[in-house]
Amino acid sequence: MAEAYPTDNELLNMQSDGETGVEYIPTGTAPYYLHFRRLLYRLLLATRRANDLRVFDEGGLDIGVKPGKFWLGTELLSYAGSSGHTLADDKPNIYIYLDSSASLVTNEYTGFPDMATTPHVRLAQVSTSNGDIDAITDCRTGHNIVVPYGAGGLKRIIEEHTSNDTLTVAESGSVHSNRAATSMVTLILPTSAPAGTVFSFSVQAAQELRIDPGTATIRDDSGQTADKYKSANAVGAALSLIADANGDWATIAKNGTWTEEA
Numbered sequence: 170m171a172e173a174y175p176t177d178n179e180l181l182n183m184q185s186d187g188e189t190g191v192e193y194i195p196t197g198t199a200p201y202y203l204h205f206r207r208l209l210y211r212l213l214l215a216t217r218r219a220n221d222l223r224v225f226d227e228g229g230l231d232i233g234v235k236p237g238k239f240w241l242g243t244e245l246l247s248y249a250g251s252s253g254h255t256l257a258d259d260k261p262n263i264y265i266y267l268d269s270s271a272s273l274v275t276n277e278y279t280g281f282p283d284m285a286t287t288p289h290v291r292l293a294q295v296s297t298s299n300g301d302i303d304a305i306t307d308c309r310t311g312h313n314i315v316v317p318y319g320a321g322g323l324k325r326i327i328e329e330h331t332s333n334d335t336l337t338v339a340e341s342g343s344v345h346s347n348r349a350a351t352s353m354v355t356l357i358l359p360t361s362a363p364a365g366t367v368f369s370f371s372v373q374a375a376q377e378l379r380i381d382p383g384t385a386t387i388r389d390d391s392g393q394t395a396d397k398y399k400s401a402n403a404v405g406a407a408l409s410l411i412a413d414a415n416g417d418w419a420t421i422a423k424n425g426t427w428t429e430e431a
Contacts, residue, residue: 222236229300230258234273258298258300260297262280263276263277266282287363337359358418360385369409370408370410371405371407375404377401378401387420
């Protein structure tokens, strides 16, 4: 059902919009063109942010992107805007996005990347044929209101394990413990995790907690052998790991005694 308007009498008596500051033009106002320009001015002020990072048609197969900013974690990145990007012809779907370095990608045809493994800002989905752009679908929905991870009191996800589990890349940044476990727990790290994927582990029950890297290596002072788990069983022991560019795991923080599989 369509959204209802206020009554005609209410509309005629409105003076201004309290939220945006846009003023309504009173009936009989002169010179009308001046008040109309004032109305446009206030409307443009109220809608200016909606133009950030908007993809637009420049004719033929060319697109441009308006300037704007976006958050990557707690870092605010800027895109200066650009024009003259010629898209491939006869493509039913071209996925336009900014990568985590604020570089524009215009040659993705199968879909937007997985956000868990390739952080990005989705801008538009474009279709082309016969040397022209057929349609541009705005994909910026959800990017205009973001709580940066790690800011403003946003807390890390903490998961308590009482049985074995395999972690996923999408869980990067989370903390895992064996609280309430009554036997050994093995947590398996994701394979081929992108560099920068982070996990933290905490022994909260006096049971062995094993961190299994699969065929990769967990590198620390207890050993650097591939396909060997690290383990601890004393309450308070903690371990933080980050995936490196070689597909292994570097230890970035450790408390207590962790040993490598014999």
